[in-house]
Amino acid sequence: MSGETILEVDDLHTHFFLRRGVVKAVDGVSFALRRGEVLGLVGESGCGKSLTALSIMRLLPRGGARTIRGQVRLNGRDILPLSPREMRHIRGPMISMILQDPQTSLNPVFTVGNQLREAISRRIGMRGSGVIREAMEALRHVDIAAPEQRISQYPHQMSGGMKQRVVGAIAISGHPQVLIADEPTTALDVTVQLQYLKLLKRLQRETGMAILFITHDFGVVARMCDRVAVMYAGRIVECGPVQDVFTKPSHPYTRALIASVPTMTGPIGRLRTIEGQPPSLMDPPLGCRFAARCPQADQDCRDAYPATTHVGAEHTVACRKAGQP
Amino acid sequence: MIDDALLRVSGVRKHYPVTKGVLFAKPVGTVKAVDGVSFTITAGRTLGLVGESGSGKTTTARLVLNLAEPTDGEILLQGQPIHGLTGQARRQYRALVQAVFQDPWASLNPRMTVGRTIAEALIVTAWGSRTAIAGRVQELLEQVGLRGEQAGQYPHEFSGGQRQRIALAGALASRPKLIVLDEPVSALDVSIRAQMMNLLKDIQAREDVAYLLVAHDLATVRHMTDQTAVMYLGKIVEYAPTASLFRSFHHPYTKALFSAVLPPQPDRRGEEIVLTGEVPSPLNPPPGCAFHTRCPFVMPVCARREPELRQVAPGHLSACHLDHAA
Numbered sequence A: 001m002s003g004e005t006i007l008e009v010d011d012l013h014t015h016f017f018l019r020r021g022v023v024k025a026v027d028g029v030s031f032a033l034r035r036g037e038v039l040g041l042v043g044e045s046g047c048g049k050s051l052t053a054l055s056i057m058r059l060l061p062r063g064g065a066r067t068i069r070g071q072v073r074l075n076g077r078d079i080l081p082l083s084p085r086e087m088r089h090i091r092g093p094m095i096s097m098i099l100q101d102p103q104t105s106l107n108p109v110f111t112v113g114n115q116l117r118e119a120i121s122r123r124i125g126m127r128g129s130g131v132i133r134e135a136m137e138a139l140r141h142v143d144i145a146a147p148e149q150r151i152s153q154y155p156h157q158m159s160g161g162m163k164q165r166v167v168g169a170i171a172i173s174g175h176p177q178v179l180i181a182d183e184p185t186t187a188l189d190v191t192v193q194l195q196y197l198k199l200l201k202r203l204q205r206e207t208g209m210a211i212l213f214i215t216h217d218f219g220v221v222a223r224m225c226d227r228v229a230v231m232y233a234g235r236i237v238e239c240g241p242v243q244d245v246f247t248k249p250s251h252p253y254t255r256a257l258i259a260s261v262p263t264m265t266g267p268i269g270r271l272r273t274i275e276g277q278p279p280s281l282m283d284p285p286l287g288c289r290f291a292a293r294c295p296q297a298d299q300d301c302r303d304a305y306p307a308t309t310h311v312g313a314e315h316t317v318a319c320r321k322a323g324q325p
Numbered sequence B: 001m002i003d004d005a006l007l008r009v010s011g012v013r014k015h016y017p018v019t020k021g022v023l024f025a026k027p028v029g030t031v032k033a034v035d036g037v038s039f040t041i042t043a044g045r046t047l048g049l050v051g052e053s054g055s056g057k058t059t060t061a062r063l064v065l066n067l068a069e070p071t072d073g074e075i076l077l078q079g080q081p082i083h084g085l086t087g088q089a090r091r092q093y094r095a096l097v098q099a100v101f102q103d104p105w106a107s108l109n110p111r112m113t114v115g116r117t118i119a120e121a122l123i124v125t126a127w128g129s130r131t132a133i134a135g136r137v138q139e140l141l142e143q144v145g146l147r148g149e150q151a152g153q154y155p156h157e158f159s160g161g162q163r164q165r166i167a168l169a170g171a172l173a174s175r176p177k178l179i180v181l182d183e184p185v186s187a188l189d190v191s192i193r194a195q196m197m198n199l200l201k202d203i204q205a206r207e208d209v210a211y212l213l214v215a216h217d218l219a220t221v222r223h224m225t226d227q228t229a230v231m232y233l234g235k236i237v238e239y240a241p242t243a244s245l246f247r248s249f250h251h252p253y254t255k256a257l258f259s260a261v262l263p264p265q266p267d268r269r270g271e272e273i274v275l276t277g278e279v280p281s282p283l284n285p286p287p288g289c290a291f292h293t294r295c296p297f298v299m300p301v302c303a304r305r306e307p308e309l310r311q312v313a314p315g316h317l318s319a320c321h322l323d324h325a326a
Helices: A049-057 A084-090 A112-124 A129-141 A160-172 A190-207 A218-224 A242-247 A252-259 A299-303 B057-064 B087-096 B114-124 B130-143 B148-152 B160-172 B190-207 B218-224 B242-247 B252-259 B300-304 B321-325
Strands: A005-018 A021-034 A038-042 A065-074 A095-098 A178-182 A210-215 A227-232 A235-241 B005-020 B026-042 B046-050 B072-077 B097-100 B178-182 B210-215 B227-232 B235-241 B310-313 B316-318
Touching: A005 A049, A005 A210, A021 A038, A021 A049, A021 A065, A021 A210, A021 A235, A038 A049, A038 A218, A049 A065, A049 A095, A049 A178, A049 A210, A095 A160, A112 A129, A112 A160, A129 A160, A160 A190, A190 A218, A190 B252, A210 A218, A218 A242, A227 A242, A227 A252, A235 A242, A235 A252, A252 B190, B005 B057, B005 B210, B026 B046, B026 B057, B026 B072, B026 B210, B026 B227, B026 B235, B046 B057, B046 B218, B057 B178, B057 B210, B087 B097, B097 B160, B114 B130, B114 B148, B114 B160, B130 B148, B130 B160, B160 B178, B160 B190, B190 B210, B190 B218, B210 B218, B218 B242, B227 B242, B227 B252, B235 B242, B235 B252, B310 B321
Parallel strands: A038 A210, A038 A227, A095 A178, A178 A210, B046 B210, B046 B227, B097 B178, B178 B210
Antiparallel strands: A005 A021, A005 A065, A227 A235, B005 B026, B005 B072, B227 B235, B235 B316, B310 B316
8 A cells, every 4th residue: 555645754953942941842853654554653641642643633632732843745735734724624524533522522502403504514515404314424434323313413322432433533534634543442442432433444445545543552553553653752763664563563662561461361470660750751861762661772872862764665763673573 | 168268259149220210210220230249359369350340250359348338248258147237247347358449640648648548457457656657658569669768759640650669559458358459450551561560479478468350351360369250240150269250261251352452463363252232221231131232152041041160171161051052
């Protein structure tokens, strides 16, 4: 699936400007999302993965977050300088988002039909029975049985999995070319998670949209993604096809992270851990941000941030020791 | 025969009446949150309770913690019934059975130093003098991998993983025999999760404390427990030594749970059973086997008669008509 690039994030810097200092939460993130692919963005809490998504959507939280440098090119056009009004025409038909908690994504005082119709009528520019038909079709499309009844229900009358389906239906109602899914299954039960992932995969195949899939779960990455980018302390440290990154993880952080996941097979013993904590992003180290926790780090690693190098045709890593045992 | 069980739960039910109206509330139904659950926990060992939301695993944990009275059935700790305790006996029970909950951000009082939070259990049981308590707090902090001098700090100065360690230190203060762990690692990051799991195992080995681990993640259960009970809609559907369960599981629901686990390796897709729909409401559980509405192997008998837990391998119980058909 090596199609053309549809979304390109280039040297993105989004910082929080707080009274006590500047938190460099996203600090030089670059990646490309290709047409029709699923790219995983994986990392632990606080690594900047969600803020990267919100920067792309131009939906930064209030309270001092600002994108201060970089470009986000959608179909070759930088969307960061666009006015809020212009952005409203981009969100929906071009790029859309699913958040973790369906409870907070839906408005509790409107029926799901109401919320779905609003999204649909904005796209096709009409109201009335045509929109209702389309809304019903959209619900059927996300495997909701008996849509004629569900359409007049309120969010609280639905289960978590069903609400997240409705959120999905709204997100893709504008036929976006790019969908950002930020931990869409974290709040769901495991058997429901599997249903939802299968649904997303089917929708992606049918519509040909590209998905930026944000998660902390390597199992979900293995199941859903074509390529994966690993984030640590505000930067991408490794990126490549899922197969390569899982079988030949080249960054010590990726290696340690994969090794620390408890497994369903193999010996049961002590789990591998990563000692220490991620650095403060208010005052990140000059060199490699993982150096303080890395068993292979030397003085060079601490002195300067490592360049990103190729370890495979499409597999890149930001580590001086890459390729060394 | 000597009863070697630390905790014995037999035939426990917890039903909540559902009413309509405010002033003259009429009962309109019953939520059978826990509906006839039995298991035992051996001293120093770990039992895992696995299930999805609505399975009753948290209600079961609350019953064991004596935070709720069972509608029916009995829970014995070291042979003594735990419900209906008052005064001194109740306080003693609280000292013997402790808990660590899922959310490390909600379980510590933000206005108390962590030392004070840990000391709380010691103070209410008049454990010792002020200096003795301070010494014990330091010892507990060190036991969970923190530094003794951190006792004077407030919760906001700690990360999620450290807070969970502090909650564990508090639970250990009264030297309990049993700690109920309700999703103790699911709010933690992957790398921190492994540290916490290792710590829990170390502490068990050192203190000989038993755990009741409530979890939804099967890999966590595999690494942490000796016995596993799989719950669905208020009932245990499969109950087995963990090693036996992970070697061969019997109940179709357990099968579905296992196939929903996504291994962190590409191209490692086993047989996949994707269930349709979600867990039905415990207000109106389906008749017969509660799982029959979603079961891929459903037979006519399943809707009529509820299957009993029966032995399918040594010490391995499963409640499914399929196992007894042959």
